[in-house]
Amino acid sequence: MRSSQLIRLTLKQSRSDLRTFEWRALLLALFLATTLASFLTLLGNQLEKGLNRQSALMLGADLSLSDSQPIPASLLTAASEQGLQHSNVIQFSTMVSTDEQMLLSSVRAVASPYPLRGEIVTQPPQSTRIPAQGTAWAEQQLLERLGISVGETITLGYSQLKITAAVISSPDRGTGFRSFSPQLLINRQDLAATRVIQPGSRIGYRTLFSGPEQQIRDFHARLQQALTPQQRLWSVYEDQPLASGAMQNASGFLRMTSLFGILLCGLLITLSLRRYSSAQYRRSALLQSLGMKPRQILQLYLIKLLLGWLLAALIGVIASLLLLQLTGSVLQPLLPSGLPSPDYRLTATGPLLSLALLLAIGYSPLLQISRIPVMGLLRHDQLSHQGLSWPVRLVILFLSGAVIALYLGSVTHALAATLLSVITILLAGLCASLLLPPAGRLLARRFRLGRLLSYRIHQQRQWHRVQLGIMCLLLTLLCSLLISQTELVNRWRAQLPVNTPNQFVINIQPWELQPLSQFLTDSGIETDLYPMIRGRITAINGQPPERVLDQDQLENNALKRELNLSWLAKAPAHNELVSGSWWPMDTQENLISVEQQLAANLGLKLGDKITFEVGGDSFSATISNTRKVEWRSFRPNFYMIFSPGVLQNYPQTYITSFRLSDKQVGLSRELLKRFPSLTLIDVSQWINQASELIDRLIQASTLILGITLCAGIVLVQLLVSQELEQRRHENALLQVLGSTAAQTRQLDILEFALLGCASGAMAAVLTEIITGLISYRLLDLPLLLHPWIWLILPLTGMLLFTLAALISHRHSGYRQLQQS
Structure with missing residues (x-):
């Protein structure tokens, strides 16, 4: 067959395939992959530039x-x-x-x-x-x-x-x-x-x-x-004190959202190709009987896939640009200076990604199509799907991982995502083979359609393993994304809680402690006053720092300047004790508490003795414990806190911080009138700017989460519609044998409700694992358990797949086939 004839045949078959559900599902999968990848890439670039610019507004440059x-x-x-x-x-x-x-x-x-x-x-x-x-x-x-x-x-x-x-x-x-x-x-x-x-x-x-x-x-x-x-x-790109952590988390969330979007689309492409290739076995056998060679059949389907990709990619790019304009109009008010234009060269990311996924995932099924024997026209068993060999599966996984790595720019994240996806599907398939048959037998005793459901579970057990694995992974990804965004928002909000102090008072003299405390108490302000002395580290364990520390440690800024030193009988409530124990209130020893990060940077450990110089005098203290300090809490914090008695004989001043509400703005003027020697420092404007930046991050991440969840729901709906399309002939046969349309519809709904419940239960387990990894490795958040998802996810899975089945029954042309 000449090339021109092959192309004409390809175009003709492509037009006829548009009437089949499998081909439309594959085109929709490619369309969603292109749209989601292009949109998230462009929006992520736009938001990152916009938030960097917002951060630059705080720096002024x-x-x-x-x-x-x-x-x-x-x-x-x-x-x-x-x-x-x-x-x-x-x-x-x-x-x-x-x-x-x-x-x-x-x-x-x-x-x-x-x-x-x-x-x-x-x-x-x-x-x-x-x-x-x-x-x-x-x-x-x-x-x-x-x-x-x-x-x-x-x-x-x-x-x-x-x-x-x-x-x-x-x-x-x-x-x-x-x-x-x-x-x-x-x-x-x-x-x-x-x-x-x-x-x-x-x-x-x-x-x-x-x-x-x-x-x-x-x-x-x-x-x-x-x-x-x-x-x-x-x-602005690396060293903003507050914004750097928030921007890093936001960037991680964008990458994670893009990764989950890729996995969702990759799953749907895999499922659609599997369905489409199964539907093409008889046609391939017919083409071979008419004289086409396997190589020509492979070329035919490759060209057909490329034409389908080209159509889906073109529409997907247009849709992603329209979606970007729509979200841009929504996000424009979020940043005072507006959103910058994205790098439109990144528009090609979506089409290239969907093409790479299509070729990586689709080549092996097409190869199987081209090798279907001619006897498949006479013997149905010759048309059965031949499972992929393990080497082929590993090659597909490797290629898919390489595509994700190129998109994310991270081999580690791509490898983790690929392995987690495979493990999830395998575990879900194993659970399907173990859980669904007993559940079907239990329902067989209680429901009229239970016996048919039990038979269908047995009949579809191989396909249910794949189907349940994909459903489970869909729910896991969507739930993990929702939990990660919620915890990320809580982390951002925790950086600047509602009661964050916005006033600092320094240079408080000892004789002013009592009247100042009384003034603040009478004004309804509760605060603690901390003594403060300036001192320098001169020795560690009796040796000069340059003899016991390496060159990198000697570059630590704490060794190059005087530090603010303080002493307390009780541990500060806003510091977390990491190691060691706090000293007794009546201790007579020279003990010291060191900030955790400084101790790690200088290699200090419990029991080490540090020598300080204050006002020309030297003294030593032994490390009793280390503390975790949140420097962005806007409360008085110190690298070094001593036990009482060590510094009390040195001249000292005091420092405190508190919050003034908008109704108390006149209080600062009254404070300075009563205590003119104090220095009052107002940080409210800086806090307002930082809070504004965090609000922008929260709003942007919420929008991206919503769009990704909507895409996930569309994928779930398409997955259920695809599966129900396979049930049409079977349900029509059941109706011929005496079942009513309502009974066959109930059978489908009962099956998908059971699948949704089972996938939700397994998704709860996997969500805990994945969110733990995301929190620890990607977003730098503490590990938390989420008991509520053990109840919510099975119910959500049941409801989601039941609704999808109802919608698909209504709009898929199913009733018309039954009536025929």
């Missing part, structure tokens, strides 16, 4: 380099050569005053362009992005504490500046406690006239960079290699 000295001009030249935009910021703490009040403020001297990402929101709105010369913009809390309003004048050093706007929100607040003080923005041209910067002044110099992601990453790597000890580097 893509990259921020801070130093105690002016940034060298050579770095700015290098940034310009790489096409990066930059802006210099000078920040320092100083007193601002009016005729009646004085206040310690953090001053930011800026010049255009500033900020490089985001914008400063002011009231009233301003026509310029930074203050004009001779003017200043002040945060609302600074105005409240000075008792002035917009339009009045303040004194900064030797200059007087007019307040022209109140700052509602602003990116780039800087780092350290200086960033939390009430802030004042001035034009850098006014800085020299203030004369507040003198030799010896503690000044922070910060340079912001922005530009394309790859250039920023390259420049970040370059700066990282040349950092001096006093320099700090922050990147």
Whole structure:
């Protein structure tokens, strides 16, 4: 047969196959695989870029380099050569005053362009992005504490500046406690006239960079290699203190969602190809009887599959772009600056993925079709499905795993997903052979149709193994995705709970403890006050650190600076004791509690003796326990906490934190009037920005979860419809033998209810295993058990497959076949 004749025959058969359920199911599977893969890839790219940009709004740039000295001009030249935009910021703490009040403020001297990402929101709105010369913009809390309003004048050093706007929100607040003080923005041209910067002044110099992601990453790597000890580097892609963990989890959730979507579509392609190939055995035998060779039949079906893939991929790409536009309009308000455009080159991901899955999974069934003997036209047993040999199955698994690995960019995740899928189907098939026959015999005694159900279970036992395995994996994937997203949301919310402190008070003197505690108690604020002393580590087990630590450990920042030290009789309630035990309240020993991560980094263990230097004096303490500290809790936390009596004779100050509600905004002004020597640090604006970012992550992950669950439900519906299509002739025969249409429908519904219940029970077991692996390996979440799924999943499986069976009976043309 010539090539032109083969192609004409392929086109003719493709048109006729469109009337068959098996071919339509395969095209739908390819369509869903293309649509889901393209859509999730584009949306994931769009959200990741958008959330990175949202994170950049907090930083004010893509990259921020801070130093105690002016940034060298050579770095700015290098940034310009790489096409990066930059802006210099000078920040320092100083007193601002009016005729009646004085206040310690953090001053930011800026010049255009500033900020490089985001914008400063002011009231009233301003026509310029930074203050004009001779003017200043002040945060609302600074105005409240000075008792002035917009339009009045303040004194900064030797200059007087007019307040022209109140700052509602602003990116780039800087780092350290200086960033939390009430802030004042001035034009850098006014800085020299203030004369507040003198030799010896503690000044922070910060340079912001922005530009394309790859250039920023390259420049970040370059700066990282040349950092001096006093320099700090922050990147929106790697080093955001709060956002980095949340962004990493969100990225992991996107990858996991894409992986589950691939597995769902791969399962449906496998099932559809199996059904389609079984339906083509007689046609293949007929073609061979007409003179076609097995090689030509294989070519015929390969071309047919490629044509079907091309049609499904084209429609799938269009559908994914339309779906992206629809979700984009929904997500657009979630990010203040809107969603960026995705990389549309990633649109090809879906078609290529569905093609790779089709070829990896489909070549072996097509090979079997081409080898059906001609005797199949006369003997039905020659048309039976020949099981795949184990080498062939391993090749298919390897190819499928390779496709997933290329899509995810992770061999580990692809290998884990492939192995888990195979194990799930094998376990479900084993449970099917063990559980379904006894269940059928039990129903045979109680229901009129039970005997027929028991016979069908026995008749379909081989197919039920595959079917039940796929149903179980579908439920497991959907439930695992739902649980992981729920736990991820809870983890994000736990980073900033509702009662997160938004005020810090430092420089509390010992004689102010009692009146300050009374003032806070009378104001309805419950808080703890912690003593604080600055000290430096000088020895470990009697040896200098450089003799007992390796080079990487010596680079730890805790050894290069003074640490905040404290002492407590009781363990802090917001710290978790990891190892060792807390000391008795009346202990006279020099004991110390060390933060867990610092102990791990320095190789410290229980019983080690650490020597400190405070104010020229040295003393030692023995490690009694280690603690897990959540640094993002906005509560006073310390690397080192001593037993009482070790530090009490040294001069100390105290620190505390608490939360002020919107109704208590005037309390901070009253506090500073009563205790003018205190330093009150308001972190509410930073918390609001971080909370906003977390809300965006939650909303985005919920949307992706919903779309994936909808796709999973469609796949379940198609799976049931496919199976019911095989029951049509059997049910018509039952009706000829005396059964009514209602009875055969009840038989199908009873069968699928039993299958759904069994698959749900097994899915509960596997869900616990998979969510445990996801939590531990992918999302870095604690391991939890979910007892409720042991009841919910069997009921959900029964309800889901029963509803799918009812819907399929209504719309599949089943009644018309019965009546015929």
